[in-house]
Amino acid sequence: MSLAEVVYSARFRSTETIERGRTQVLSCPTMRAGATATPSGGTFTLYRPDRTQLVAPAAVTIAGGIATFSLAGGVTTAEILSEGYLVEWALTMPDGVVHTFRNDAAVCRRTLYPVISDTDLLQRHSDLTALLGGATSYQPYIDESFFTIANRLIAQGRRPCLVIQPSALRECHLMLCLHMIFLDFQTSAGDSGRWAALASYYGTAYESAWGQIRFVYDEADENVVDVTKKKSASSVVWTGGRGDSLVAWWR
Numbered sequence: 001m002s003l004a005e006v007v008y009s010a011r012f013r014s015t016e017t018i019e020r021g022r023t024q025v026l027s028c029p030t031m032r033a034g035a036t037a038t039p040s041g042g043t044f045t046l047y048r049p050d051r052t053q054l055v056a057p058a059a060v061t062i063a064g065g066i067a068t069f070s071l072a073g074g075v076t077t078a079e080i081l082s083e084g085y086l087v088e089w090a091l092t093m094p095d096g097v098v099h100t101f102r103n104d105a106a107v108c109r110r111t112l113y114p115v116i117s118d119t120d121l122l123q124r125h126s127d128l129t130a131l132l133g134g135a136t137s138y139q140p141y142i143d144e145s146f147f148t149i150a151n152r153l154i155a156q157g158r159r160p161c162l163v164i165q166p167s168a169l170r171e172c173h174l175m176l177c178l179h180m181i182f183l184d185f186q187t188s189a190g191d192s193g194r195w196a197a198l199a200s201y202y203g204t205a206y207e208s209a210w211g212q213i214r215f216v217y218d219e220a221d222e223n224v225v226d227v228t229k230k231k232s233a234s235s236v237v238w239t240g241g242r243g244d245s246l247v248a249w250w251r
Helices: 118-124 126-131 139-155 166-188 192-212
Strands: 016-019 024-028 030-032 041-047 053-059 061-063 066-071 082-092 098-108 214-216 230-232
Touching (some): 016 082, 024 082, 118 126, 139 166, 166 192
Antiparallel strands (some): 024 066, 041 053
């Protein structure tokens, strides 16, 4: 990219998860200066982990200013369940230049979904409804905190799509979501001291809940619930001491 070119943001919130055999609409939201940067057209390409093309460059659809591509379920039916896929969006942006945005992807059996809603937040703080102002829901905070947790799992060596006990993430998700809400209120609403105290409380509670997570994890990707093989949110690496051969494994 030339330093003279316009820099656009592609809002990839996490690894692209593609459910095998299910038709899905994938998207590449692009932004510039706080507004949607609408491409005039472009192509979508999907690569397997071995770098062969699963989807050769195909025209995208522009819907609501966002580049989208409908991936037919039949395309992935015979694919291996694995990380290491690559998505490329080659889009002609408003500056007239083709910019290629890339994101990693995984073909999975099922996607992990959050288990909390506004109802759960209100059970912790019934006054949240009165604090919504002109909004109708706390869904943006629910989404943002969920993707934050998903990305933290990935960073710790856990694949979210292999977590088949989503309820185990409930407390952690609630605490982080409330932390984000009150952190925002701290600067956007009155009585900042109250919101700062609540934000701090829930931030600490989130870290505590994260450290206590134990969930059923389908490590072999067999779609089997084995309650004897629960995992923590963080993987552990064991190594030998100085002079020893390296011994490492995830558990």
